[in-house]
Amino acid sequence: MAELLRAALLPLLLAAVLLGGACGDDEEPLRIGVLTECSGLLEAAREGTLASAQLPLLDRGGESAGEHPSDGIEGAEVAGRSVEIVEGCTEITALTRQILETRRLVEEEKVDVVIGPAGEVEGALASRLARRYPDTTFVLGASAAQEATLADPRPNVFRFTADGAQSAAGLGSYAFRELGWRRAAVVMDPVPASWEAAAGFVAEFCSLGGGVVERPLLLAGIVPGGAQADRSLGERLAGEVDGTMLISGFYPPTAFLRGYGADDRPLAPRLLLNGFGFLLPGGLAPGGLDLHDVVLGSDIPPNLKRARWQAHARALARAYPGLGAAARDPLALPVYAGTEAVARALEDVGGEPGPNGRDLRRALGRIRFEAPAGPLSLDANRQAVVDVHLRRVGPNGTGTLPLEVIHHVRQDFGGWFRPGAAAPSVESPACRRGPRS
Numbered sequence: 001m002a003e004l005l006r007a008a009l010l011p012l013l014l015a016a017v018l019l020g021g022a023c024g025d026d027e028e029p030l031r032i033g034v035l036t037e038c039s040g041l042l043e044a045a046r047e048g049t050l051a052s053a054q055l056p057l058l059d060r061g062g063e064s065a066g067e068h069p070s071d072g073i074e075g076a077e078v079a080g081r082s083v084e085i086v087e088g089c090t091e092i093t094a095l096t097r098q099i100l101e102t103r104r105l106v107e108e109e110k111v112d113v114v115i116g117p118a119g120e121v122e123g124a125l126a127s128r129l130a131r132r133y134p135d136t137t138f139v140l141g142a143s144a145a146q147e148a149t150l151a152d153p154r155p156n157v158f159r160f161t162a163d164g165a166q167s168a169a170g171l172g173s174y175a176f177r178e179l180g181w182r183r184a185a186v187v188m189d190p191v192p193a194s195w196e197a198a199a200g201f202v203a204e205f206c207s208l209g210g211g212v213v214e215r216p217l218l219l220a221g222i223v224p225g226g227a228q229a230d231r232s233l234g235e236r237l238a239g240e241v242d243g244t245m246l247i248s249g250f251y252p253p254t255a256f257l258r259g260y261g262a263d264d265r266p267l268a269p270r271l272l273l274n275g276f277g278f279l280l281p282g283g284l285a286p287g288g289l290d291l292h293d294v295v296l297g298s299d300i301p302p303n304l305k306r307a308r309w310q311a312h313a314r315a316l317a318r319a320y321p322g323l324g325a326a327a328r329d330p331l332a333l334p335v336y337a338g339t340e341a342v343a344r345a346l347e348d349v350g351g352e353p354g355p356n357g358r359d360l361r362r363a364l365g366r367i368r369f370e371a372p373a374g375p376l377s378l379d380a381n382r383q384a385v386v387d388v389h390l391r392r393v394g395p396n397g398t399g400t401l402p403l404e405v406i407h408h409v410r411q412d413f414g415g416w417f418r419p420g421a422a423a424p425s426v427e428s429p430a431c432r433r434g435p436r437s
Contacts, residue, residue: 027081027082027351029081029082029083029084030078030081030082030083030084030112030113030346030353030360031083031084031085031086031109031110031111031112031113032053032083032084032085032086032111032112032113032114032115032339032342033085033086033087033088033102033105033106033109033111033113033114033115034049034050034053034085034086034087034088034115034116034335034339035088035089035090035098035101035102035105035114035115035116035117035118035141036049036050036087036088036089036090036116036117037049037090037091037092037117037118037331038089038090038091039089039091040091040092040093040094041091041092041093041250042091042092042118042331043091045118045326045329045331045332046070047068047069047070047320047323047326048069048323048325048326048329048331048332049116049118049141049326049329049331049332049335050069050070050085050087051069051316051319051320051323051326051332052316052326052329052332052333052335052336052339053069053085053115053335053336053339054069054073054085054319054339055312055315055316055319055336055339055340056336056339056340056342056343057073057076057078057083057085057339057343058073058076058315058319059315060076060077060078060343061075061076061077062074062075062076062077062083063075064319064320068320069320069323070087072085073085078343078346078347078351079346079347079349079350079351080350080351081346081351081352081353083343083346086105086109086111088101088102088104088105088114088116089101090116090117090122092117092118092119092122093119093121095121095122095125098117098122098125098126099125099129102114102126102129106133106136111136112136112137112353112357112360113136113137113138113139113342113357113360114126114136114137114138114139115139115141115335115338115339115342116139116140116141116335117141117143118141118142118143118331119142119143119192120143120144120145120164120191120192120193120196121145121192122143123140123141123143123144123145123148123159124143124145124147124148126138126140126143126148126157127140127147127148127149127152127154127157130154130156130157131154133156134155134156134356135156135356135357136156136357137156137158137342137357137360137361137364138154138156138157138158139158139159139160139338139339139341139342140157140158140159140161140334140338141161141331141334141335141338142161142330142331142332142333142334142335143159143334144162144163144164144167144192144193144196144197145163145164145192145196145423146163146164146165146196146199146411146417146423146424147423148163149163149381149382149383149411150163150381150383150411150412150417150418150419151419151420151423152419153381153382153383153419155361155382156357156361157382158338158341158361158364158365158378158382159334159338159382159383159384160334160337160338160341160371160376160378160384161299161300161333161334161337161338161384161386162299162384162386162388162409163196163383163411164193164194164195164196164197164198164199164200164424165196165197165199165200165203165411165413165417165424166200166299166384166386166388166409166410166411167197167200167274167297167298167299167300167388168197168198168199168200168201168204168245168247168274168297168388169200169204169297169388169406169409169413170204170297170388170390170404170406170409171200171201171204171205171245171272171274171295171297171390172200172201172202172203172204172205172206172207172208172210173204173205173208174272174295174297174390174404175201175205175210175243175245175272176205176208176209176210177208179242179243179269179270179272180242181205181210181241181242181243181270182209182210182211182242183210183211183213183240183241183242184205184210184211184212184213184241184242184243184244184245185212185213185214185215185216185237185240185241185243185244185245186198186201186202186212186214186215186244186245186247187215187216187217187218187233187237187244187245187246187247187253187256188215188217188218188246188247188249188275188426189217189218189247189248189249189250189251189253189275189277190217190218190219190222191249191250193249193275193276194247194248194249194275195424195425195426195428196424197247197274197275198215198245198247198424199417199424199428199429200413201245201272201274202429202431203413203416203417203429204413204416205245205431206431206432206433207416207432207433207434208433209433210431211431212431213240213241214237214240214241215426215427216233217426218230218233218251218253218256220251220252220253220254220255220256221250221251222251226255227254227255228255230253230255230256230259231255231256231258231259232259233256233259234255234256234257234258234259234260234261234262235259235260235262236259237260238259238260238261238262238263238265238270239263241270242270243269243270243271243272244260244270244271244272245272245274246271246272246273246274246275247273247274247275248273248274248275248276248277248278248283248286249275249276249277250276250277251277252277252283252286252287253277253286254286254287254289257286257287257289257291258287258289261289266293267291267293267294268292268293268294268295268392271291271294272294272295272296272297273291273294273295273296273297273393274296274297274298276330278296278298278302279298279300279301279302279328279330281325282397283397284296284302284393284394284397284398284399284400285396285397290395290396290397291393291397292393292394292395292396293392293393294392294393295390295391295392295393295403296390296391296392296393296400297388297389297390297391298388298389298391299373299374299386299387299388299389299409300328300330300333300373301373301389301391301400302328302391302399302400303328303399303400304328304372304373304389305402306372306373306374308370308371308372309327309372309373312327312336312372313327313328313372327372333372333373336372337371337372337376337384340369340371341364341367341369341376342360342364344367344369345360345361345363345364345367346360346363348363348366348367349363364382365378365382366378373386373387373389374386374387374389374405374407375387379410379411379412381411383411385408385409385410385411386408386409387405387406387407387408387409388405388406388409389402389404389405389406390403390404390405390406391403416429417429
């Protein structure tokens with residue numbers, strides 16, 4: 001009887017062993033959700049953003065599923081773990097859509113990581129959504145909102161690109177020490193990215209003893225008669241301040257520059273530049289104006305000649321020949337950096353993210369690597385420590401030439417920015433001395 005029972009149970013035991021082994025080998029893939037701009041003002045960046053997310057996986061043996069990045073990627077593995085990319089469609093300023101897509105990616109698509117979106121308000125919202133999903137890792141994209149990682153840092157929120165204030169590092173010191181400015185104006189687009197960058201200039205310039213006497217907004221493209229108002233503003237400021245920090249977002253500051261340069265004095269000693277608008281094609285010669293020798297500051301500078309930058313551009317052009325320009329796209333590069341960091345962290349943990357992704361996040365916080373624009377590491381709030389490049393504009397906007405690199409710029413600006421302080425705005429921070437020197 002015992003022998004008959006053993007004979008009957010043996011097939012069942014063998015089946016259990018085989019099934020157990022099969023389950024152990026069939027690991028769930030790591031799923032990365034990428035929020036892209038599928039419509040609206042930034043729709044043209046969609047394919048470049050997806051290509052930038054895919055490139056770290058293509059470098060590790062994955063293959064494009066078609067001619068376009070939106071066709072997907074196949075066979076991607078990192079440290080033996082299958083990796084999949086799932087797109088989520090958003091649109092800048094459409095916050096309800098962002099919430100719904102994030103919920104879909106996490107709750108229905110079961111992604112382990114969300115990368116993106118673009119936009120300052122959108123980045124702050126992503127940080128708040130991360131509270132709802134503490135077991136999901138959020139890696140911010142092209143979002144310069146300081147508060148997303150400084151005000152109330154979440155343990156599952158990471159950013160591998162500069163915030164707006166960091167992107168302007170070095171310009172305040174250059175204005176005060178090299179150009180001799182003591183009274184400055186900060187002129188900016190009426191978009192959050194501009195006042196985030198303004199905060200960095202104000203902190204640095206004022207800490208040295210300079211004064212920011214005015215922070216007007218550009219109006220061209222926003223209200224009827226805005227271009228004439230901008231030109232009049234430029235003419236007035238040209239006679240009232242030593243220099244102007246000009247921050248361009250989506251609207252070319254052509255009218256302001258025509259007014260500011262109407263007295264035919266050289267622009268270079270009394271103008272500094274920062275912002276997304278100057279990084280766009282043609283952005284260094286708005287309206288055909290010649291900004292020769294004017295200094296531009298950015299963590300993602302145009303036509304950088306670093307070997308790592310050039311290698312990144314070649315790799316992207318090989319993968320998607322029609323998208324070579326995405327290598328220098330300020331919307332796409334943060335997505336590449338974030339995906340590359342996730343891939344490196346997954347390698348560090350041997351393809352095992354750990355319970356609820358805890359091991360992956362622990363490794364992600366320690367990641368250091370050479371990104372296209374410079375070395376990247378994270379501070380205690382999981383915010384990138386970056387290099388910022390000061391470069392001179394070439395004749396008629398023909399690229400830029402190196403001037404100085406500000407290394408290892410931290411989000412707190414040497415103690416100037418602290419958790420609990422008011423978020424950057426048109427009027428914040430106040431202009432005051434110290435502690436930065």
